[in-house]
Amino acid sequence: MGEILLSEAIKIIEKKTIPSEATMIIGLPDVGLVGLIATSYIISELNLEEIAYMESDLLPPVVVLHNGLPHAPLRMYGNQNLIAVISELAVPAPAIYKIMWEIVNWAKEKKVKRIVSMGGIPLENRQTIKEPEVFGAASKQKLLDMLKKSGMKTMNEGYIVGAQALSMRYSLSKNVSAIAILAQSFYNYPDPQAAAIALKELSKISDIKVDVTKLLERGEEIRLKARDIMKRTQQEMNRMQKSQEYDLPLYV
Amino acid sequence: MSEKPKKLSTFDSMEEYLQEIEALANELMESAFPEGPSWNTESCCLNALSNVFITPREVIVTADLPNVEVETVKVEVIDENRIEIIAKMKKKVSFSDLGVCHRNGEFSSLRCQGRVHVGINSEKMKISYKEGILEVRFPRKNPHEIE
Numbered sequence: 001m002g003e004i005l006l007s008e009a010i011k012i013i014e015k016k017t018i019p020s021e022a023t024m025i026i027g028l029p030d031v032g033l034v035g036l037i038a039t040s041y042i043i044s045e046l047n048l049e050e051i052a053y054m055e056s057d058l059l060p061p062v063v064v065l066h067n068g069l070p071h072a073p074l075r076m077y078g079n080q081n082l083i084a085v086i087s088e089l090a091v092p093a094p095a096i097y098k099i100m101w102e103i104v105n106w107a108k109e110k111k112v113k114r115i116v117s118m119g120g121i122p123l124e125n126r127q128t129i130k131e132p133e134v135f136g137a138a139s140k141q142k143l144l145d146m147l148k149k150s151g152m153k154t155m156n157e158g159y160i161v162g163a164q165a166l167s168m169r170y171s172l173s174k175n176v177s178a179i180a181i182l183a184q185s186f187y188n189y190p191d192p193q194a195a196a197i198a199l200k201e202l203s204k205i206s207d208i209k210v211d212v213t214k215l216l217e218r219g220e221e222i223r224l225k226a227r228d229i230m231k232r233t234q235q236e237m238n239r240m241q242k243s244q245e246y247d248l249p250l251y252v
Numbered sequence: 253m254s255e256k257p258k259k260l261s262t263f264d265s266m267e268e269y270l271q272e273i274e275a276l277a278n279e280l281m282e283s284a285f286p287e288g289p290s291w292n293t294e295s296c297c298l299n300a301l302s303n304v305f306i307t308p309r310e311v312i313v314t315a316d317l318p319n320v321e322v323e324t325v326k327v328e329v330i331d332e333n334r335i336e337i338i339a340k341m342k343k344k345v346s347f348s349d350l351g352v353c354h355r356n357g358e359f360s361s362l363r364c365q366g367r368v369h370v371g372i373n374s375e376k377m378k379i380s381y382k383e384g385i386l387e388v389r390f391p392r393k394n395p396h397e398i399e
Contacts (some may be wrong), residue, residue, distance in 0.1 A: 127314075127385040189301055189316040191384065220318040223384065225350050227291050227301055227316075 010056040010102040012076075018051055020111040023206060024083040028074075029090050029233040030161040031120035031242065032185030033226055035163075037195035037215070038118045038202075039086050045210040048077035048084055054102070056097035064088045076098070082208065083112065090232040091163065092183045093239035100166035108174045114143075115171055115178040116206070117164040118198055120185030121155075122245060126229065132184035134201040139166075139171045139178040147179065150204045155182065157249055161242045179205070187242075188234040190226035192219040293357035298345070300337065302364040311390045313337070313366045318384045319345070320362055325381065327388050329374040330365070337386060338363045 027039025042048070053072035063070040075090040091099055107115055121135060135155040136147040147154055160168065164180045171178030180200055185194035196212035203209045215222075237243075290299040302315040315337045317325070324340035340361050349356045371393030378389045 127382040127387065186316075186385075188303065193383075220384070221349075223316060223318040224298065224345060227299065230301060231290070 009058050010054060010055055010098055012102065012106050013054050014052045016049060016051040016078075018110050019078055019080050019083065021113050022083045022110070023080050023208065024076065024085065024107050024112045024115045025202075025208070026085045026115060026117045026163065026167055027119075028085070028087045029229055030162055030164070030237070031122050031187055031245075032102045032183075032189065032191035032194055033230055033233065034120035034183050034185050034191055034198055035118035036086055036229075037190065037192050037222060037226070038198050039084050041195065041199065041212070041215050042082075042208060042210055043077045043084050043086065043098065045214075046079065046082070046208075048079055048082065050075055051078040051083070052076040052193060054099070056099065057097070060089065060092070062089055083107075083110070088229070090229060090236045093236045096166060096240065097161060100163055101170055104167060104170035104174055104176060107171075108176050109242045112176065115167055115176060115243075116202065117167045117178065118202070119162075119164045119180065119182050119194075120187075120191060120194055120198075121182045122187035122242075123184045124187075126186045126191070132191075132197050134181060134183045134198055136205075137168065137180040137182070139168055139176070143177055143179055147205060152181075152201055152205065155180075157251075159244050159247055159249060161244050162237070162240055164239065169235065188230060188237070190223045190230050191218065192222045272382070291357070291359060293359075294357045295363070296344075296358060296360045297338070297363040298359045300339075300362040300363070300364040302337065302366050304366045304368055306368070306370055306392075309392055311368050311370060311372050311392060312392075313368070313388045315362075315364050315366075316384065317362050317386050318380070320384075322381050325379070325386060327377065327379060327386075329372070331388070332371070333366060333368050335364070335366045336363065337388070339386075 025039050025042060029036045053075035062073050063125040064073050074087040077084045085103060133153060136152045137155045138147055144154060168180060169179050181198050183194040183198040185191035189192035192215055196215045199210055199212050255272060259358050261351040288294045294301055300315045300317055317339050320339035321342055326338050328336045330336050338361055344360050346358045372390035372391055376391050380387045
């Protein structure tokens with residue numbers, strides 16, 4: 001009953017056959033736009049096709065034009081073994097629960113092998129760090145062990161807020177395998193370098209391999225282009241109390 | 253219909269009331285001053301993202317300044333609580349460079365303004381630029397000093 005109510009205002013419209021047993025990468029706008037930059041780069045480098053999009057009155061009445069044609073801001077791309085979810089608009093904080101619920105629900109329905117949520121961990125003195133570090137988190141001990149075995153540092157204690165937090169929570173309740181790959185990044189400045197480093201780590205734990213050279217070369221251009229979405233994302237991050245990621249958890 | 257929970261005390265009601273006023277004020281401000289674009293074709297400037305941090309001893313202003321010539325960065329204290337940062341870009345950027353072809357305009361600089369609500373000593377500001385981020389540190393004026 002609760003599930004039906006939650007899903008009422010959201011529909012995922014499928015345009016192509018959705019692969020089953022695929023890995024689902026989620027890159028919604030968040031800290032440093034790390035997830036969005038990384039996932040968009042995967043889409044363009046692997047030439048993924050648009051396979052589905054989200055229709056919801058919880059999202060602003062926006063359409064994005066690319067090459068003159070309209071696209072829903074929140075959409076899914078894919079090939080035979082990969083589904084990539086991006087949003088070209090900052091997801092309104094009050095809608096994030098229902099949207100993430102629907103995405104995880106859809107992932108379960110499509111029998112995805114694993115959800116990988118890409119994002120950033122805000123670092124106050126990010127500009128003083130040459131090479132940001134990447135930390136992983138997982139919904140199951142087995143996955144956490146796999147991350148450690150691949151050499152990835154894991155986030156042992158701390159808070160995750162927003163889309164990654166909900167993808168983890170809902171995956172847990174729906175028994176879907178989920179991982180979060182989080183790179184140290186600027187809080188509210190677009191961070192293509194952090195995205196590139198997150199992608200390098202992703203390649204170690206999956207068969208998604210992309211050369212990040214072009215992403216790094218285009219870093220300054222991306223930072224200029226991403227100013228508007230970063231600004232709007234910051235407003236939503238403030239609403240969802242994203243700064244709680246700086247807090248220390250208490251578990252005695 | 254669910255029953256409305258009873259208020260615990262007068263303080264709860266006051267807090268609720270103040271929250272409502274705050275929300276209303278925010279709503280009014282947002283509708284009265286809609287956000288403008290992040291660019292200005294007249295001054296040929298793109299707005300840079302910036303932050304202001306106030307610590308007990310310092311005010312730290314940062315700005316994301318990609319693609320700029322470092323030697324052209326200017327930091328100006330406009331008045332007591334406004335700081336402007338402007339820098340020339342290495343090469344001009346047009347709307348078409350940003351993928352937009354239904355607008356015309358070219359931009360040669362990045363600019364931002366930050367508001368500071370405490371006294372600062374602008375003569376002792378320290379500037380650094382790393383990884384495309386400008387950081388300006390101002391010592392705070394002693395808040396207990398009577399001028």
